[in-house]
Amino acid sequence: MKAIGIIGAGNIGKAVATQSLANDFLVLISNSKGPETLTAVVEKLGTGAKAVTATEAAAADIVVIAVPWTKVKDLTRLTDWNGKIVIDASNRFEQGNGVEDGGLASSEVVQNHLPGAKVVKGFNTLFAGVLAGDPQVGNGKRVLFISGDDKDAKATVSAIIGKIGFAPIDLGPLAAGGKLQQFNWPLASKNFVIL
Secondary structure (H helix, E strand, C coil): CCEEEEECCCHHHHHHHHHHHCCCCEEEEECCCCHHHHHHHHHHHCCCEEECCHHHHHCCCEEEECCCHHHHHHHCCCCCCCCCEEEECCCCCCCCCCHHHCCCCHHHHHHHHCCCCEEEECCCCCCHHHHHCCCEECCEEEEEEEEECCHHHHHHHHHHHHHCCCEEEECCCHHHHHHHHCCCCCCCCCCCEEC
8 A cells, every 4th residue: 555645734635635545545644834733634534644744744655745836945855856756736826827937837846846756747727625526427537637757657646546536637748738737727727527
């Protein structure tokens, strides 16, 4: 059973935790205030969830980043990110769409903050309530988009998405697909169902 480390215990982090736990993953969830502040969250999530420090969450097999955009840069020193699969669920809400970063997609900026990580953009285009709900709609499945530059990392993330009941759709590399997924771009907040 793989452990999924979640850095960020807000609505998106809790939604990813809920879906992961319902499908036999262990969840190590953290926030910036410390594990002792997550007692109620872990009790609500149930068996398989454990409150940990951000450093402990970063040591998991797969790490989900669900922190406010302005906090992503603070994650650089948590661990040796080299070779680690990181799912970037953060959304950059500031205006500018990357102009101040030379036009990079927000996940490319995340990649720069986590040197050596295999960053896959995902879990960021659905509202938290939809993400936490049933991935099945009638005879179809809700779509979760991914993008990334590492083929094997994307295959791993696609398998996780499929296991929790969603339909993964690969949009290609971070530079192209990541932009389509980020806030204020075409796929943000879109709730697609595939039959």
